[in-house]
Amino acid sequence: MNIIVCLKQVPATTEVKMNKETNTLIRENNESIINPFDTYAVEEGLCIKDEHGGKVTALSMGMPFVADLLKETIALGVDEGVLLSDRAFAGADTLATSYALSMGVKKLGQYDLIICGKQATDGDTAQVGPSLAEKLGIPHTTYVRKIEEIREGYIRCQRMTEDGYEVIEMPLPAIITVVKEINEPRLPSIKNMMRAKKAVVSILTAEDVGADIEKCGLKGSPTQVVQTFVPVHNVNSEMIEGEPEEQAKKLVEKLLSMHFEKAV
Amino acid sequence: MAEIKIVTEKCIGCKLCVSACPFSAIEVEEKKAVILDNCTLCGVCVSSCKFDAIDFQKDETQSTVDISSYNGVWVFAEQKDGVPNGVALELLGEGRKLADTLQSPLSAVLLGENVGETAKQLIAHGADNVYLVDHPSLKNFIDESYADIFAQLIETYKPEIVLLGATTYGRSLGPRVSSRISTGLTADCTKLEIDDERKILLQTRPAFGGNLMATIICPNHRPQMSTVRPKVMKAMEPDSSRLGNIITPNVKIPENLKTKVLEVVSTLTEMVNLTEADIIVSGGRGMGDPKNFALLEDLARVLGGAVGASRAAVDAGWIEYSHQVGQTGKTVGPKVYFACGISGAVQHLAGMSSSDTIIAINKNPDAPIFNIATFGIVGDVLQVIPALISEFKTQLG
Ligand SMILES: Cc1cc2nc3c(=O)[nH]c(=O)nc-3n(C[C@H](O)[C@H](O)[C@H](O)COP(=O)(O)OP(=O)(O)OC[C@H]3O[C@@H](n4cnc5c(N)ncnc54)[C@H](O)[C@@H]3O)c2cc1C
Numbered sequence: 235m236n237i238i239v240c241l242k243q244v245p246a247t248t249e250v251k252m253n254k255e256t257n258t259l260i261r262e263n264n265e266s267i268i269n270p271f272d273t274y275a276v277e278e279g280l281c282i283k284d285e286h287g288g289k290v291t292a293l294s295m296g297m298p299f300v301a302d303l304l305k306e307t308i309a310l311g312v313d314e315g316v317l318l319s320d321r322a323f324a325g326a327d328t329l330a331t332s333y334a335l336s337m338g339v340k341k342l343g344q345y346d347l348i349i350c351g352k353q354a355t356d357g358d359t360a361q362v363g364p365s366l367a368e369k370l371g372i373p374h375t376t377y378v379r380k381i382e383e384i385r386e387g388y389i390r391c392q393r394m395t396e397d398g399y400e401v402i403e404m405p406l407p408a409i410i411t412v413v414k415e416i417n418e419p420r421l422p423s424i425k426n427m428m429r430a431k432k433a434v435v436s437i438l439t440a441e442d443v444g445a446d447i448e449k450c451g452l453k454g455s456p457t458q459v460v461q462t463f464v465p466v467h468n469v470n471s472e473m474i475e476g477e478p479e480e481q482a483k484k485l486v487e488k489l490l491s492m493h494f495e496k497a498v
Numbered sequence: 499m500a501e502i503k504i505v506t507e508k509c510i511g512c513k514l515c516v517s518a519c520p521f522s523a524i525e526v527e528e529k530k531a532v533i534l535d536n537c538t539l540c541g542v543c544v545s546s547c548k549f550d551a552i553d554f555q556k557d558e559t560q561s562t563v564d565i566s567s568y569n570g571v572w573v574f575a576e577q578k579d580g581v582p583n584g585v586a587l588e589l590l591g592e593g594r595k596l597a598d599t600l601q602s603p604l605s606a607v608l609l610g611e612n613v614g615e616t617a618k619q620l621i622a623h624g625a626d627n628v629y630l631v632d633h634p635s636l637k638n639f640i641d642e643s644y645a646d647i648f649a650q651l652i653e654t655y656k657p658e659i660v661l662l663g664a665t666t667y668g669r670s671l672g673p674r675v676s677s678r679i680s681t682g683l684t685a686d687c688t689k690l691e692i693d694d695e696r697k698i699l700l701q702t703r704p705a706f707g708g709n710l711m712a713t714i715i716c717p718n719h720r721p722q723m724s725t726v727r728p729k730v731m732k733a734m735e736p737d738s739s740r741l742g743n744i745i746t747p748n749v750k751i752p753e754n755l756k757t758k759v760l761e762v763v764s765t766l767t768e769m770v771n772l773t774e775a776d777i778i779v780s781g782g783r784g785m786g787d788p789k790n791f792a793l794l795e796d797l798a799r800v801l802g803g804a805v806g807a808s809r810a811a812v813d814a815g816w817i818e819y820s821h822q823v824g825q826t827g828k829t830v831g832p833k834v835y836f837a838c839g840i841s842g843a844v845q846h847l848a849g850m851s852s853s854d855t856i857i858a859i860n861k862n863p864d865a866p867i868f869n870i871a872t873f874g875i876v877g878d879v880l881q882v883i884p885a886l887i888s889e890f891k892t893q894l895g
């Protein structure tokens with residue numbers, strides 16, 4: 235079984251603090267990590283390989299240093315890392331990202347399953363998986379929490395919904411995006427860590443994958459960010475004092491005076 | 499090609515842009531900002547600069563479409579067994595305002611089986627037109643067929659704006675459709691407005707786990723598409739005397755679908771769906787023990803609400819993951835949110851900070867949750883919650 239896992243580099247923490255005077259962000263940690271949801275995608279790829287054999291390729295579009303993050307996945311057991319890196323890819327929105335990834339996937343050749351994370355923690359869009367499936371003309375299922383069965387040309391999986399789950403069957407090749415519930419990522423093994431040390435991640439440019447520059451990066455992105463700001467939580471917090479019974483009484487009174495009973 | 503440049507004459511080396519950059523791609527050297535190679539051209543720094551010292555040259559993406567031929571606001575009317583979901587009605591309420599501002603019609607797109615009656619409901623909630631595709635194969639939501647039909651409708655009728663709920667289905671269908679017709683899609687918006695001058699849609703959404711808000715436009719492609727977070731927009735009071743057209747468009751129903759839905763299972767232990775609940779009672783590690791979650795269930799029952807949880811409580815195995823609220827769980831926006839024994843980590847806040855009224859119960863007066871709480875109670879959850887339950891019972895009868 236040939237599996238491609240798509241992973242993205244994200245800032246290590248979204249825990250940005252606000253500089254109240256200047257209304258800007260203060261970031262305390264500049265590290266980059268693999269998008270946490272993508273670690274479940276990697277693990278799921280490895281589990282399928284453990285059971286059915288085959289090959290797992292980690293694919294990312296990003297800055298040259300992302301090659302090191304791809305090596306981290308090789309230390310986990312991934313066979314090969316491929317990085318799409320080119321100035322032309324910069325500033326891509328989800329449409330341009332999925333276009334570039336689709337060209338990368340086509341370059342890699344034959345595959346059975348592509349696994350993405352549910353969403354990336356920087357933008358939280360969850361759009362690249364379905365959009366990539368469309369660009370490749372293959373079916374997809376989002377929010378997969380379990381693969382019930384996978385074999386040549388066929389996958390049956392559970393998709394998480396708001397009130398439960400659905401069992402969905404698709405022919406392969408297909409794309410799934412996975413949620414945290416699906417597995418528990420493994421730790422690197424000594425043997426694979428040695429392999430990762432020596433591994434060379436192939437770095438491909440837009441030209442290498444035959445991508446149309448007009449459809450890449452900022453140029454190929456229909457959406458544009460026009461403004462960013464730090465949200466102000468305009469709350470006048472009110473502390474309610476007293477013994478528990480008193481506090482309960484006062485709180486209920488306040489809620490009822492706010493026409494809370496309408497909600498009830 | 500697009501580029502960002504520092505206008506060195508204007509830059510005073512104040513470092514505002516350095517802290518604004520989400521990617522740590524700016525440094526100050528010799529009192530001037532320098533943009534590093536890992537810049538992704540996101541443009542966040544531009545608005546942070548108080549001195550106009552950052553010049554962002556975007557290449558205007560060429561319009562491939564005749565924008566003026568697109569007209570009207572569309573809402574995807576997600577439904578289950580003929581019942582439209584809350585966010586579909588909220589989007590009709592919001593869509594009505596946008597359509598009125600643009601002086602164009604508001605339409606709902608309704609796909610399903612035996613959903614004719616639902617169409618009338620959508621008109622009562624503000625739609626001028628309902629594009630109704632009623633077919634047995636559309637009983638369950640399937641990306642493949644829904645996306646195919648939706649794209650056909652957009653290509654035929656050319657709406658200017660398309661809104662979908664940021665639900666499991668909406669966030670799967672939206673990107674599939676926008677990718678097919680190569681237009682932009684802004685995820686999980688919390689605010690929509692029409693720009694007075696350019697008459698384009700301003701889409702505002704949280705990023706970085708809610709720590710940053712971004713306003714996004716889609717100037718040169720049509721339709722302008724967004725998914726919108728449930729519980730943020732307001733539905734209209736339904737008016738069954740409203741008039742509207744039910745249109746049954748001529749579409750090709752996809753046959754021989756590759757994807758099959760074999761089973762639909764509901765696992766929620768309580769009746770209320772977390773993302774649709776008006777009242778949520780959530781518990782964290784401070785509940786101390788799984789059996790204390792029964793208290794939360796009691797309070798939720800008295801109020802007709804749902805039970806939520808922090809990740810710490812879920813990781814401890816006290817409650818199922820489907821109840822988790824936060825960045826890696828569900829995003830909720832109820833009228834009232836009780837945070838019981840929850841410290842208020844930023845990842846938790848990302849999922850609930852848009853709630854109308856937040857009540858925090860925590861024994862630590864310095865817990866960050868109090869910073870965003872409307873009402874704060876410093877105390878032991880095991881004493882305060884039972885007192886609340888009995889007080890509500892007395893007052894609500
Ligand atoms: C990538 C990532 C994603 C994450 N996603 C999420 C997410 O989706 N949702 C989420 O919730 N978290 C998420 N987290 C975890 C988050 O950072 C916090 O660890 C978590 O929210 C803490 O849960 P808590 O508030 O229940 O526990 P704690 O932080 O341990 O807080 C317990 C609180 O209970 C109070 N307390 C203790 N006993 C009592 C008592 N008897 N009476 C009253 N108060 C009491 C304490 O004072 C304390 O404030 C994520 C973390 C990461 C790194």
Ligand SMILES: Nc1ncnc2c1ncn2[C@@H]1O[C@H](COP(=O)(O)O)[C@@H](O)[C@H]1O
Pocket residue numbers: 240241242243269271272275293294295296328331335349350351352353354355357358359360361362363
């Ligand atoms: N630049 C990228 N390179 C590789 N995979 C990506 C990239 N961006 C997004 N993805 C994949 O798409 C998923 C959803 O990302 P997003 O739509 O950005 O929330 C991620 O979890 C990744 O699996």
